[in-house]
Amino acid sequence: MSSVSDILDRKDICICAGSGGVGKTTTSAAIATGMAARGLKVCVLTIDPAKRLADSLGLKELDNQARQVSPELLAAQGVEIKGELWAMMLDAKATFDELVARQAPDEESRDRVLGNRIYQQISSALAGSQEYMAMEKLFELHSEGRYDLLVLDTPPSRNALDFLDAPRRLTQFIEGRSLRMFMRPTGLAARVAGRGASVALGVLRRIVGFDLIADLAEFFNAFSGMVDGFQARAKRVNSLLADPHTCFLVVCGPQGEPIDEAVYFHRKLVEAKLPFGGVIVNKVHYPAERLRGDDPDLPAALARALGDEDLAQRTFENFSDYQALAERDAANIERLAEEMRSRVVIRVPYLDEDVHDLAGLAEINRYLFASNAERTALAARLGEA
């Protein structure tokens, strides 16, 4: 078992996680396309993908709505889909607004929150809000039950863990015991307004200024009716992530640092008892089988074949460099598999063309959806063909 379709068998949700720059968006789109090709109705949620990928999927606007990728468009690029492929570009701010609208007890409290300046900053700028809104949207789509599979491309955080930590941070922010302090008539808000400020508060006011504290107090007041609703919702979102029908795929690159991060992220997933499905390593340099880059006979053999010593030398050096990278990648991936005590490591080769359209996704899927044996055969051809 090591094809993406095996890993995602009977799963409702696939979450692609990993640090920035490892090809998460491309991998998510490829997985969604591949699963749709196998007959499922799939929706991929992505955050601000590169324009061209969005264009090729027929997504022109960021409007927080799922759109079906036209089967004709897919067919035109040689991708046959038995199921349906849908895609959505997540708008974190709009999702947060929708959430507030849903949780608000009445229109007045909704408008008070939406109009609050602190809220406007939080909903777009607070670290973790984008991550949490991605989960929130996932939860919403899952509850609606319109798709067989949801694929989430997690936001580009510096640290993959930001994603797991997001609901906790956000709910801590809007619930917290200290928040109750604001709500009590004798709480901070009252004290700020009144004259009985403690020494600490006086000092604090000296540093941040009165306005900011008053604005925050106003924000928390406006939010007070929704705290319980937010809390309950966050709990449900968290249990969805831990559900056995959810699957986390860790995406990484073959260099030392991304591998370290993947190992770390896997450990955190296990600690948090979240369902880990496997690792996808992108842009792997496959070694040409059974060949050494520094074969002493090779320069002469190349010179004979090419009839040009200088060209033969450059070809040899280039090959040595490539084989050295391939050996590094192989060693890193071996370490990764050992650390995770897992065999579910899918290697996608460093392809000659950089992937940014449906044809490229189909090329990636030859590896993602291959069995172990097929993948080895494909890779061997890459190295030696």
Place this chain on the structure above:
Amino acid sequence: LRGYSHGSSLFLPPREIARNCPIRELLDKRLVFVTGKGGVGKTTVAVALGLRAAAEGKRTIVCEVASQENASRLFDHTEVGFHEVEMEENLWSISIDPDESMREYVLLQLKVRAMRDMLFRSRIFNYLAAATPGLKELVTIGKIWELAQPDRKVKSGRTYDLVIVDAPATGHGIGFLQTPRTFAAIARVGPIHAQARQLDRLITDRDHTGTAIVALPEEMPVNETAALEQDLRDEVGVAVDRIYMNGLYPELFSKDEAARLAQIAEAENGAVRAAARAAVSEHGRARSQRAQLARLRRRVQTPVKTLPFLFEPELGVEAARLLARRLS
């Protein structure tokens, strides 16, 4: 307008003048943010810039934010923490921790350690500090500002000629540089408002503060770099001095040679075939990278400089040293 002082530049169109401006322009600034999307090699380029500046006799500090410790890892795997640690002659490194920055900032404001400690023990303060959006980023930038002062605020602080910041990956990157302005708007009045405005003035001071964007020669990174350049210039209002196109493959083979190699790859077997195949791939990648480089140059106003792909298993300080010499 230093570019105009070169006689020959007078005859070049404006973009060419921009393209030819020497790296001095960047290193003569007081503060440089190195930014770009994740995984493009920001840390390596930030350290390379630091090494280059240090080699030219500038007292330089490379700052990391959000405790990634990538730069110190590059040197010797020891963690530097929230201290200015000398890495080499003229080159220091610091990892800016927001909590430590906050403690330092509050102490500078209150001047009395006991008062600061009392404040940090208070629950209200801790809650507000955690709750206030962007406060962590703000105090981080505050610390960067402090490091860049000719007259340092912290006791016996060293004066640096150049402060280089390994900035957070974009997505967060623009937000990070915009924090002071956002904050000034939230706070409206009071000391934080005034200080946030001061930080914003530092970021948008085009004479003393600059940015270098690190990019990769691939379709999506090129698109994102072009968008980032525009946002930094138009939204943030910071000077964009350089785009470093990182990881460029050498053009080892001519078109004719590649065709010859492709024939060999068909005709031969074993190692010769594999080597020829690798050469054809290299040729293809080098060419497509050149096309992406040209595309980026068409789409941006900033001079785009290239850095070579390094065939090294892991990029360490030697790699950064090599890049430092190649920086232009």
